[in-house]
Amino acid sequence: MYSSKNIIITVFALLSNTLFSQSYPPTKTGNEVDVFHGVSYPDPLRWIEDMKNPEVEQWFKNQAEYTNQVFSKVNGIQALAKEWGNLSLIQQEKYKDIYFRGGIYFYKKTLPNESVGKIYMRKGKEGSEELLFDPTTFIAEKTLSVTAIKPSFDGKYLGIGYAEMGAEIGSLIIIDVVKKKVLPQKFEPNYNGISEWMPDNSGFLWPKLATSDMTSPELFMNLKTMFQSIDLTKPSEDFFSKAKNTELPIDASDFPVAFATDDMPNYVFGGLFSVQNELRTFYALNDSKTKKSLTWKVLSEVKDGLVGTIEFHQGKVFAVSTKEASNLKLISTSLENLDWDNAEIIMPERKETLQEFVKCNDYLVVVYSDGINCSLYKYSLITKKVEKIETPLSGTFTLSVVDRKKNEIMVKITSWNKAPTAYDLDLDKNTFKQSMFSKPSNYPKAFDELVVEEVEVKGHDGVMIPLSLIYKKDIKKNGQNVCVMEAYGAYGMSSKPSFDFMYNTLATKGVIIAIPHVRGGGEKGYEWYMGGHKSNKPNTWKDFISCGEWLIQNGYTSPAKLGGMGTSAGGILITRAITERPDLFAAAVCNVGISNALRMEFTPNGANNTKEFGTTNDPTECKALYEMDGVAHIIKGEKYPAVLCVAGWNDPRVIPWQPAKFAAMMQLNTATTKPALLKVNFDNGHFTEDKNVTYQDFAHQFGFVLWQCGHPDFQMK
Structure with a gap:
C-alpha cells in the first residue's frame, strides 16, 4: 500500500504528461485507401512503410530521439537495467x-x-x-x-x-x-x-533465402534447401524447393526444409513448414550409389491432423495427432504402409495436454501438462509398455536429446518462482542426476517471499480462462497495486510457467505480474488454439480484457494502476484490448508487435502468416483482419492510455513500420495528455541474444508502465 507521499507522486506523474501533448516529432498524413471486397479501409500513414525512403528513416530517427529524451527524465529505468545486469552476474554459466x-x-x-x-x-x-x-x-x-x-x-x-x-x-x-x-x-x-548433416557425413542441407534485405517482401518467399558437399569447393545445389520440385504442392510462402536422420539413413525427408500447425511432409529413398533423382512421396497432409514432431524407428513413424483428440494423442504407422487414419495409438488422449515428445535409442519420452505442472512418461520401443516417471521437482518440463544413441535425455525443470535445473535422466533406471550443463544460481532471498497464485476467470462467453499471478505475499487487495498484465495467444504456443528474474524483480517492488492464458495459445489443447485463430481471434483480446476486469473487481489493482503488454503476435492482443477498452488500462506496451493486421501480409513475413491470421483475398478473413487491426480502430478524440511501441530496426519477423504506425496514429488522435511513444532499437531485431541490450530494452518497457501506473520509484526527475 502506498503512502500519501506516493499518492502525491502519482498525481504529479499525471500532471507531467502535459509535457508530451504538443511536442511530438511531426508526422504527415496521406490519402491512401485500400478497397477490399467493396469496403474502403483508409491508410493515412502508408508512407511510413517505405523504409528505404530517407524521409521515412529520418522520421524513425526523430521518433527514437524524442523517446530517448523522454526516458532520460524518468527515474528508476537505468537502475532497473543495472539491477538485472547484477543479477545476471550471480548466475552460473x-x-x-x-x-x-x-x-x-x-x-x-x-x-x-x-x-x-x-x-x-x-x-x-x-x-x-x-x-x-x-x-x-x-x-x-x-x-x-x-x-x-x-x-x-x-x-x-x-x-x-x-x-x-x-x-x-x-x-x-x-x-x-x-x-x-x-x-x-x-x-x-x-x-x-x-538443417541437418547427411547420415554418411557426405555433406549437409542448409536453408537459403532469396535475399538478405529484411525490408523486402521476398525475404521469406521461395526459400530453398541446398545440398552442400563436404568438398566445400563445390557449389551448393538446390535440393528441395518450389523451383526444384514442381511436382509437389509447394507454395512460394512455404518453408521447404529437407532433413535427414540417422534412424533411417537411406531416406531423406522434407517438410513445408509455416505458421500452420498441421504438418505437410514428404519422404524419398536416397540411393547415393545409383545417383537416381529423388522420388518424393507424401508422408503427411493437413487432413491427417499431425502437429509438432515426427520421429522414426526401424521403419515406423511416430507423431502427435489432433484427430478426435483436442488434448492430443501419440500415434504410429509404418513408412512402408502409411495409414494415419488407422494408426496404432501409442498413448491415447488424456485429461492433461500432450506438450511434446522426444526419441532416444530405445524409448519415446512424453510430457503432459495440466497447464501448471507437467508429468513425464516413457514408452519402450522394445516392450511397447508405457510407464510414468517420478520426477525430483514439479513444474514445467522441457526435454532435449544430447545423444540419440543412448537411453538418456536431459530434462529441464522450472516454474514461475523456481529457477531452471537440468537433469540427466537414465531411462533404463528412471534415475535423475543433475546435468554437468546445469549450475544452480543463488538469487536474492526476496524472491523466496513471492507468491504464485493460479486462478480461472470467466470470459465474455462463459469460458474459463487460466490466469497466473506472481506477487509479494503481503500485498493488500485494496486496488492500489501496480499490475503488469502480459499475454500472447497465437500459433498454439503456451505461456508455460517458467522462471524470469525480470518478472520476479518487479514483483519484489510491489508489482503484481499477471499472465492470462488466452485463447490462441495451446494451454488447453488444440481447440483452445483454434478458439483464437483467424475469425475467432477476438477471443484472444477479449480473454485479456476479462482477466483485467477480474483483477480490478477483486481488488488486485485498478484502471489507474493496470498496464498491459504484448509482444510480436501479442501486438494484436494489446492494441485491440486498449482500443476496445481504453478505460481499463493506464498504460500499454506493444513490443515488436503486429498492430496493422490488414497490412501484415504485405510485409516480409506476411505471406507465411496468412495461415494464422487470414488474407485480404478472402472476404471473411479480410473482415477478421480488420477486427484484429489496432491501427484501424483508433478513434479521433478517444481518451487512450499511455502507449509505448517498440520496433527492432533489424527485425525480419515484424517489420518496424507495424508498431510505428500504431504509435503515430495514437499521437495524431488520442485526446489525453498521456504519452504515445515509439522506441526504435537500432541495435536489435525481433529479439537479441545480447543480454545488455535486452536489459536496457525491457527496463524501458517495464519502466514506462510503472511510471504511467504511478509506481513511486519510476517518476519524472
Missing part, C-alpha cells in the same frame, strides 16, 4: 544447443559476464573444454551472435550460423573440428544454420 556426436560434446556457453555465447567442445564428460568459436572477435567491429550450431554425425565438422545485431538472417560457416579451423567458405543468406 548458461548452456544451449548441446550435441554429442563422434565422441565429442558441442555446445554454446555464456558466462555471467558475457553478453553473447561462445561455442565450445569437450571430448567426453571428462575431457577438457576447448573454445571453438568466439563471435565477438570473428569479424572486427561487428556485433555478432551465434544463431545455431549443428555438428556432423562423425564430429569432424561443425556448422555455425551467425547474424549481426539480432538480425537472424546471416551467414553459415563450417569449422574443421580436428584442425580447429574456420574454413573460408560462407553460405548465405542463411536462416538458422544447417
Whole structure:
C-alpha cells in the first residue's frame, strides 16, 4: 500500500504528461485507401512503410530521439537495467544447443559476464573444454551472435550460423573440428544454420533465402534447401524447393526444409513448414550409389491432423495427432504402409495436454501438462509398455536429446518462482542426476517471499480462462497495486510457467505480474488454439480484457494502476484490448508487435502468416483482419492510455513500420495528455541474444508502465 507521499507522486506523474501533448516529432498524413471486397479501409500513414525512403528513416530517427529524451527524465529505468545486469552476474554459466556426436560434446556457453555465447567442445564428460568459436572477435567491429550450431554425425565438422545485431538472417560457416579451423567458405543468406548433416557425413542441407534485405517482401518467399558437399569447393545445389520440385504442392510462402536422420539413413525427408500447425511432409529413398533423382512421396497432409514432431524407428513413424483428440494423442504407422487414419495409438488422449515428445535409442519420452505442472512418461520401443516417471521437482518440463544413441535425455525443470535445473535422466533406471550443463544460481532471498497464485476467470462467453499471478505475499487487495498484465495467444504456443528474474524483480517492488492464458495459445489443447485463430481471434483480446476486469473487481489493482503488454503476435492482443477498452488500462506496451493486421501480409513475413491470421483475398478473413487491426480502430478524440511501441530496426519477423504506425496514429488522435511513444532499437531485431541490450530494452518497457501506473520509484526527475 502506498503512502500519501506516493499518492502525491502519482498525481504529479499525471500532471507531467502535459509535457508530451504538443511536442511530438511531426508526422504527415496521406490519402491512401485500400478497397477490399467493396469496403474502403483508409491508410493515412502508408508512407511510413517505405523504409528505404530517407524521409521515412529520418522520421524513425526523430521518433527514437524524442523517446530517448523522454526516458532520460524518468527515474528508476537505468537502475532497473543495472539491477538485472547484477543479477545476471550471480548466475552460473548458461548452456544451449548441446550435441554429442563422434565422441565429442558441442555446445554454446555464456558466462555471467558475457553478453553473447561462445561455442565450445569437450571430448567426453571428462575431457577438457576447448573454445571453438568466439563471435565477438570473428569479424572486427561487428556485433555478432551465434544463431545455431549443428555438428556432423562423425564430429569432424561443425556448422555455425551467425547474424549481426539480432538480425537472424546471416551467414553459415563450417569449422574443421580436428584442425580447429574456420574454413573460408560462407553460405548465405542463411536462416538458422544447417538443417541437418547427411547420415554418411557426405555433406549437409542448409536453408537459403532469396535475399538478405529484411525490408523486402521476398525475404521469406521461395526459400530453398541446398545440398552442400563436404568438398566445400563445390557449389551448393538446390535440393528441395518450389523451383526444384514442381511436382509437389509447394507454395512460394512455404518453408521447404529437407532433413535427414540417422534412424533411417537411406531416406531423406522434407517438410513445408509455416505458421500452420498441421504438418505437410514428404519422404524419398536416397540411393547415393545409383545417383537416381529423388522420388518424393507424401508422408503427411493437413487432413491427417499431425502437429509438432515426427520421429522414426526401424521403419515406423511416430507423431502427435489432433484427430478426435483436442488434448492430443501419440500415434504410429509404418513408412512402408502409411495409414494415419488407422494408426496404432501409442498413448491415447488424456485429461492433461500432450506438450511434446522426444526419441532416444530405445524409448519415446512424453510430457503432459495440466497447464501448471507437467508429468513425464516413457514408452519402450522394445516392450511397447508405457510407464510414468517420478520426477525430483514439479513444474514445467522441457526435454532435449544430447545423444540419440543412448537411453538418456536431459530434462529441464522450472516454474514461475523456481529457477531452471537440468537433469540427466537414465531411462533404463528412471534415475535423475543433475546435468554437468546445469549450475544452480543463488538469487536474492526476496524472491523466496513471492507468491504464485493460479486462478480461472470467466470470459465474455462463459469460458474459463487460466490466469497466473506472481506477487509479494503481503500485498493488500485494496486496488492500489501496480499490475503488469502480459499475454500472447497465437500459433498454439503456451505461456508455460517458467522462471524470469525480470518478472520476479518487479514483483519484489510491489508489482503484481499477471499472465492470462488466452485463447490462441495451446494451454488447453488444440481447440483452445483454434478458439483464437483467424475469425475467432477476438477471443484472444477479449480473454485479456476479462482477466483485467477480474483483477480490478477483486481488488488486485485498478484502471489507474493496470498496464498491459504484448509482444510480436501479442501486438494484436494489446492494441485491440486498449482500443476496445481504453478505460481499463493506464498504460500499454506493444513490443515488436503486429498492430496493422490488414497490412501484415504485405510485409516480409506476411505471406507465411496468412495461415494464422487470414488474407485480404478472402472476404471473411479480410473482415477478421480488420477486427484484429489496432491501427484501424483508433478513434479521433478517444481518451487512450499511455502507449509505448517498440520496433527492432533489424527485425525480419515484424517489420518496424507495424508498431510505428500504431504509435503515430495514437499521437495524431488520442485526446489525453498521456504519452504515445515509439522506441526504435537500432541495435536489435525481433529479439537479441545480447543480454545488455535486452536489459536496457525491457527496463524501458517495464519502466514506462510503472511510471504511467504511478509506481513511486519510476517518476519524472
